Amino acid sequence: MTRLQHLRPGLGSYAAAYLAFLYLPVLFLPVFSFNAGTIVAFPLTGFTFQWYEKLAEADALLGALGNSLIVGLATAVISTAIGLFAARAFARHSFFGRGPAEGLVMLPLVIPGIIVASSMLVLFINMGLQPSLLTIIAGHVFLALPFAVSILKSSFDQFDGSLEEAAYDLGETVVGTFRRVTLPVVAPGIVSSFLVTFTVSFDEFVLAFFLAGNEPTLPVYIWSQIRFPAKLPNTLALGTLLILGSILLLLAAEYFRRRAERSSASR
Amino acid sequence: MAISLRSDSAKGYALSMPAVVYVGFLVAVPLALMVAHSFWTQDYIDINRELTLENYRQAVDDPLIRLLLIRSVVIAGLVTGLTVLLAYPIAYFIAFKTQKKALWLILVTIPFWSSYLLRVFAWKLILGYNGVLNSGLLTVGLIDEPLSFILYNPNAVVLTLAHAWAPFAILPIYVSLQKIDPSLLEAATDLGNTAIERFLRVTLPLSIPGVIAASLIIFIPTVGDYVTPALVGGADGKMIANLIQVQFGAANDWPMGATLSIMAILVVAFVAAVFVISLRSAGRRIR
Amino acid sequence: MESDAPIVVVKDIEKRFGNYVAVSDFNLDLKQREFFSLLGPSGCGKTTALRMIAGFQQPSKGEIFIDGAPMRDVPANLRPTNMVFQSYAIFPHLNVADNVGFGLRKKGLSRQEIDQQVREALEMVELPNLGTRKADELSGGQRQRVALARALVMRPKVLLLDEPLSALDKKLRETMQLELRRLQQSVGITFVMVTHDQYEAMTMSDRIGVMFQGKLAQVDTPKRLYSAPLNREVASFVGSMNFLKTSLRAEAADVLRVEADGVGPMAVKRNPYGIESGHEPLVGIRPEQLEIGTAQPSGYDVAVKGKVTNVAFYGESIHYYVGIDGQDEPCAVAVTNYFHTVDHQVGDDVWIGFQNSSVIDLGKYQETGSPGF
Numbered sequence: 001m002t003r004l005q006h007l008r009p010g011l012g013s014y015a016a017a018y019l020a021f022l023y024l025p026v027l028f029l030p031v032f033s034f035n036a037g038t039i040v041a042f043p044l045t046g047f048t049f050q051w052y053e054k055l056a057e058a059d060a061l062l063g064a065l066g067n068s069l070i071v072g073l074a075t076a077v078i079s080t081a082i083g084l085f086a087a088r089a090f091a092r093h094s095f096f097g098r099g100p101a102e103g104l105v106m107l108p109l110v111i112p113g114i115i116v117a118s119s120m121l122v123l124f125i126n127m128g129l130q131p132s133l134l135t136i137i138a139g140h141v142f143l144a145l146p147f148a149v150s151i152l153k154s155s156f157d158q159f160d161g162s163l164e165e166a167a168y169d170l171g172e173t174v175v176g177t178f179r180r181v182t183l184p185v186v187a188p189g190i191v192s193s194f195l196v197t198f199t200v201s202f203d204e205f206v207l208a209f210f211l212a213g214n215e216p217t218l219p220v221y222i223w224s225q226i227r228f229p230a231k232l233p234n235t236l237a238l239g240t241l242l243i244l245g246s247i248l249l250l251l252a253a254e255y256f257r258r259r260a261e262r263s264s265a266s267r
Numbered sequence: 268m269a270i271s272l273r274s275d276s277a278k279g280y281a282l283s284m285p286a287v288v289y290v291g292f293l294v295a296v297p298l299a300l301m302v303a304h305s306f307w308t309q310d311y312i313d314i315n316r317e318l319t320l321e322n323y324r325q326a327v328d329d330p331l332i333r334l335l336l337i338r339s340v341v342i343a344g345l346v347t348g349l350t351v352l353l354a355y356p357i358a359y360f361i362a363f364k365t366q367k368k369a370l371w372l373i374l375v376t377i378p379f380w381s382s383y384l385l386r387v388f389a390w391k392l393i394l395g396y397n398g399v400l401n402s403g404l405l406t407v408g409l410i411d412e413p414l415s416f417i418l419y420n421p422n423a424v425v426l427t428l429a430h431a432w433a434p435f436a437i438l439p440i441y442v443s444l445q446k447i448d449p450s451l452l453e454a455a456t457d458l459g460n461t462a463i464e465r466f467l468r469v470t471l472p473l474s475i476p477g478v479i480a481a482s483l484i485i486f487i488p489t490v491g492d493y494v495t496p497a498l499v500g501g502a503d504g505k506m507i508a509n510l511i512q513v514q515f516g517a518a519n520d521w522p523m524g525a526t527l528s529i530m531a532i533l534v535v536a537f538v539a540a541v542f543v544i545s546l547r548s549a550g551r552r553i554r
Numbered sequence: 555m556e557s558d559a560p561i562v563v564v565k566d567i568e569k570r571f572g573n574y575v576a577v578s579d580f581n582l583d584l585k586q587r588e589f590f591s592l593l594g595p596s597g598c599g600k601t602t603a604l605r606m607i608a609g610f611q612q613p614s615k616g617e618i619f620i621d622g623a624p625m626r627d628v629p630a631n632l633r634p635t636n637m638v639f640q641s642y643a644i645f646p647h648l649n650v651a652d653n654v655g656f657g658l659r660k661k662g663l664s665r666q667e668i669d670q671q672v673r674e675a676l677e678m679v680e681l682p683n684l685g686t687r688k689a690d691e692l693s694g695g696q697r698q699r700v701a702l703a704r705a706l707v708m709r710p711k712v713l714l715l716d717e718p719l720s721a722l723d724k725k726l727r728e729t730m731q732l733e734l735r736r737l738q739q740s741v742g743i744t745f746v747m748v749t750h751d752q753y754e755a756m757t758m759s760d761r762i763g764v765m766f767q768g769k770l771a772q773v774d775t776p777k778r779l780y781s782a783p784l785n786r787e788v789a790s791f792v793g794s795m796n797f798l799k800t801s802l803r804a805e806a807a808d809v810l811r812v813e814a815d816g817v818g819p820m821a822v823k824r825n826p827y828g829i830e831s832g833h834e835p836l837v838g839i840r841p842e843q844l845e846i847g848t849a850q851p852s853g854y855d856v857a858v859k860g861k862v863t864n865v866a867f868y869g870e871s872i873h874y875y876v877g878i879d880g881q882d883e884p885c886a887v888a889v890t891n892y893f894h895t896v897d898h899q900v901g902d903d904v905w906i907g908f909q910n911s912s913v914i915d916l917g918k919y920q921e922t923g924s925p926g927f
Contacts, residue, residue, distance in 0.1 A: 041402035093279030112491020119297030170657030
């Protein structure tokens, strides 16, 4: 195969160039976050940790971080729980209207963010709910559900249904079968769904921007900082940490997803 | 317990109910409210609930709104085309030309998981008048004064969005290429096709579903993108979402905001439908 | 328990999925300690029947009794049956010992008792010292043994096996056929196996139930099934068979005198199931019951002249297809491949001969869509 790649230098080098296009812009954030100057431009003026040190002093930032963690965790728990049931229904049971139901649950993926954000604002105000972390969580669960359902559905798809029948056949109850067989086999998928939905929520901006009220999440906080050139280096440092965190979370999710694939592949 | 085994569909309904009801509620009710608002009007700080087409008339007559709608569709279309075009060879490369598929798939997905806001922000820093690109080129001596055509215009919006949506184009195309049975390609060769003919007559038509999926996944949300035009678009690069946000924010005219949202949905649905139908029929014409 | 009462009684079972009738008119008594096979082509309803005994599917009509107790309200986890699944369903997150001990943990046994029983079960299936092996490190044959041990350790009254050998390659399958049979005899439990492989069913079973389109066509010992099939369908599914359409000349209490075009008169023992023969009885002859030679054979009740149209070499046997004037289908003759036997070539004139006792009465001739073999 490597020989084939040598035969087609065009495609291989195109792929490399494409990766550079994907990564370079994001890599500028860390590079300039260590730059001593306050202007984001070449040439670099020196190496410093001071922007990171200043982050710890920003109370508003820590508040926003706390809000984001609360919203992210709640979103992850709720969407993974609801998604688990739905994924099982879609993977294991045949019922009239399954296709459309599955399509509906995937719908949030393709609605423009501004429409989701504005219409939820209208809905919550009309329901008498003031914008708060609660309304953000409600919106984020809506956005994260398609991710949870598709990850969990693939775990169920790869897992042989006769395993559950075997447990039941060996005398387990329905609940016991779920606890002793279903949960352990699907566990990596659950972890993966949890991490992905958390990340979706943690990075989401537009909906939180509309529904935040006076409790901003981290992206909303960053948005408010982007406008102040003086705060730029701080924002760069914060962004660098966030990107690092996201990547670690994704790699963890990927690790668990693969473990799920391996453990449920029954030959 | 016997019941649980007896009725497969009852179990299916019960399990999928929470998700379906939740999403169904949050799609249907807000949509209904938006439709209702679009027929109401803002009367200073109150909402006048008399049904009227006034908002739509105003929106259609307003050249700025028309311009923003058209620009949103054109930019989203350019982004979609550019992204799919750039992504297809990568998807092809991962599907057929490398053994390290998993590694490549992770590599192309990772950037997507870093905050969208931060990625757009990075482009703003790069493309700025005193930004990374200009200062870099100046330092190297390739240019004498900063380039001004690269930020705060539609080009910057297209470039930034094409970068942001790349993984979404690669994955569906990769999946549809991956599904192609290798013996189909061997059969095409066996029947006398060259590599290029084989690609055009077998691989490409079979990957059309992936191209359609990728295009829709990019086009639909992009029409309503808010962050990118706000950060890198400048005055000439603003899109419909920015105006909608103003209506719900500073202008405090929810009925007009709702009207614009509904119009955006209709335009998106129309363009997407035309696109899918024409691409499918194009796919069928290949023999 | 140790009486001769049947261990399983299946009474008037019908199973519908919507409008589709998967199983109907299903009646079956299973004896204590017998190895019973449900044999049939795919889609005949045999797996559905097995899953109704296991409790994974509820009959739409009828009742199943196990050891005298009605099973209608007994869910699968409380039935005295255990199952070996087609995919084996080895829990991927557990090791071999935990797989085998999975059901025992529900029985309130002590840790030592469970370990002891698991060890015995693994020894029984000849997998000692494999307890700590992970599920994904097992070969196909080992998975099958683990699945067996896991079910047998529960000491079920009936062990159900859903195509247990279909995932194994041919060599291993043949070994496992003998071993399953040996195991069944040593544990003395009733085994019910679903299979589509006639040879597998015949090698392993005390009795076989042949199913077509949701109905049991015939239940009998392998030998009887082979020598006295009830009808054309069973005859052609179990082994191969030459079919002859005949005309009835005379009938006595237990013998039919018939004549077939180009073959001549034969005396056929009446079908033991008392099916109606009509004016045109269909009769069948197994290919290995025919003698073939270049000269007219002596000592046979019937001798017919024909021409070889095709030869198929199977190694241990050779099949000659002999065209006979007056018959549409050539007649298949199976000859054991002794190295000194004379080879016949396509186009050779040959004689075939057989005894009246080899001819099987298959009842009234009916036009069927598919040829006999």
